[in-house]
Amino acid sequence: MQALLIISHGSRRAVSNNELLSLEKNLRLELADSYPIVESAFLEFFPQSIAKAINKCVEEGATTIKVLPYFLAAGVHVTDDIPSEVKLASEHYQSLNVDILPHIGSSEKITSVISSMLTTTEI
Amino acid sequence: MQALLIISHGSRRAVSNNELLSLEKNLRLELADSYPIVESAFLEFFPQSIAKAINKCVEEGATTIKVLPYFLAAGVHVTDDIPSEVKLASEHYQSLNVDILPHIGSSEKITSVISSMLTTTEI
Numbered sequence: 001m002q003a004l005l006i007i008s009h010g011s012r013r014a015v016s017n018n019e020l021l022s023l024e025k026n027l028r029l030e031l032a033d034s035y036p037i038v039e040s041a042f043l044e045f046f047p048q049s050i051a052k053a054i055n056k057c058v059e060e061g062a063t064t065i066k067v068l069p070y071f072l073a074a075g076v077h078v079t080d081d082i083p084s085e086v087k088l089a090s091e092h093y094q095s096l097n098v099d100i101l102p103h104i105g106s107s108e109k110i111t112s113v114i115s116s117m118l119t120t121t122e123i
Numbered sequence: 124m125q126a127l128l129i130i131s132h133g134s135r136r137a138v139s140n141n142e143l144l145s146l147e148k149n150l151r152l153e154l155a156d157s158y159p160i161v162e163s164a165f166l167e168f169f170p171q172s173i174a175k176a177i178n179k180c181v182e183e184g185a186t187t188i189k190v191l192p193y194f195l196a197a198g199v200h201v202t203d204d205i206p207s208e209v210k211l212a213s214e215h216y217q218s219l220n221v222d223i224l225p226h227i228g229s230s231e232k233i234t235s236v237i238s239s240m241l242t243t244t245e246i
Contacts, residue, residue, distance in 0.1 A: 008196065011196055019195075027238075074134075074138065104233075104240065107236050110146065113236060114146075114191060116230070116232060117191070118154070118189065
């Protein structure tokens with residue numbers, strides 16, 4: 001069973017962290033067929049840590065976890081912190097496949113998200 | 124004349140900051156008709172500060188600047204730092220209109236960016 005784990009930076013502001021939880025809910029609905037498990041975790045200021053989220057995915061039956069770094073640019077959090085925390089949290093699950101996807105900012109679709117925001121606000 | 128100013132967090136890694144410069148180039152091509160001026164700035168670790176970017180927009184003839192906070196969640200940078208830095212950098216231009224748009228993470232299209240990334244990596 002496939003799980004999707006979204007890892008965000010996290011903020012001191014609860015309202016900000018709630019945005020990720022709301023995205024998690026939307027993805028859970030949208031990806032129900034291919035990803036029956038969708039979890040989110042925060043690198044800092046965490047309501048849920050990466051280790052806790054990975055444990056939860058495994059408990060729910062995940063055999064593969066796709067990790068999406070929810071970051072716009074590949075700073076140190078993306079290149080170093082997420083890979084090392086994910087490795088540390090998952091290496092004792094010997095039959096678990098964990099793939100770290102490219103960060104969301106690397107998607108070519110970001111340009112069109114911006115275009116559509118500009119169009120919306122101009123109406 | 125309308126300008127678009129993208130404000131990103133900035134990173135210690137030059138490669139990471141170059142991602143924003145590359146986005147800036149793409150947007151310059153895509154939005155040429157409606158936004159003849161596209162600039163980017165960094166909140167921290169800056170190759171270009173917000174004040175410098177706003178001055179540059181004005182020098183290039185901008186009468187309106189749309190500021191896009193290039194952040195996924197509305198943390199303190201989005202709610203406090205960007206508005207105060209933008210105000211400070213623009214208030215002495217009396218005939219300049221400056222609008223701060225919602226942060227990119229608030230776009231409903233983010234969910235579909237993630238879906239498309241998952242589909243791409245599964246092929």
